[in-house]
Amino acid sequence: MYGHIEKLAKNVEEGVNSVEGVEAKLWQACVYVPETLPTADLDELRAPPKSNVPIIQPNDLSEADGFIFGFPTRFGMMPAQFKAFLDSTENLRKRQELAGKPAGIITSTSSQGGGQEITVLTGITPLVHHGMIFVPFGIGFTYSYEFRDMQEVRGGTPYGAATYARGDGPIFLESMHAKEHGYYFAHVTKQLKEASE
Template structure:
């Protein structure tokens, strides 16, 4: 049986979506795994998004909370707002009360990836505070640790990410993920999918 991985994310300017694409590629590189990207619903009116300079959303489908239960493993991605996940993603998770009551996500592996505006803007606090959502659902957090090897110790160039998961810096919005950041996202997808497949095969 195939292991079904969902990459569920919110991306206002496209930075998180770029990471999501690489995570999907990484997951698909694992035999016996299928991966699908999903966006969470937008909560801001179109008028506000236009004023913020947000580009149109891609054609990646919008997920409903109940569809999370179909996945064998889920990687959640979001930008930072004041060191925590964006409100759009929090609103989506707040709507998973039915899944929580039925314990439909309990025991499922979960990963986290993210973007921040600056180096001190939440590369660790964002995933760290997001883990509380996973804990209440009984999900199994799968960090990448230092499995990315030498890439984790890059000091010559600015690089997002942490042991919690892949990350990127958006800066003023004009900076997009570097090759190294994309490689880390690919690695996370591959690593996470390998763990999720092992978990599924063990039951």
């Protein structure tokens, strides 16, 4: 609703694009569930205008070498809208068109107990059915000196970059984590692609 995932994804995109020979494209999933809140309610909640990021159709996924999926947390898992998008990839799954492709997950929560890690863990299930290779970010950045400073509440785990849905978007350390996640993921994706050629 507030664009936190989009802002985090733009940080990931920056990290991916910093790797020579790799290009990230930012897409939003084709969601079959229309907005349910009336415009007046969205205005009252101060929701920004909807994103102008291009929309991807499920069958277009087969053209990519890898994916970092981003979605907010809803009850400790991906929201129904994104699950509906993944459900629509059934034909790709049957043909195993995404098998062997690397995938990561970024997320956001509204509170510290909101379930950033469990959201990623529950989000891995559809990836497994596709035969994708889950690429976690790892412990490195989350235990770096900057990230261990507990003076500021922030998102992000070894499972992937994350943010708390507050204010104008990811704070500096969350943005750094997302860029590093993108950089790491791009290297893994590039190595897998080169090995398969």
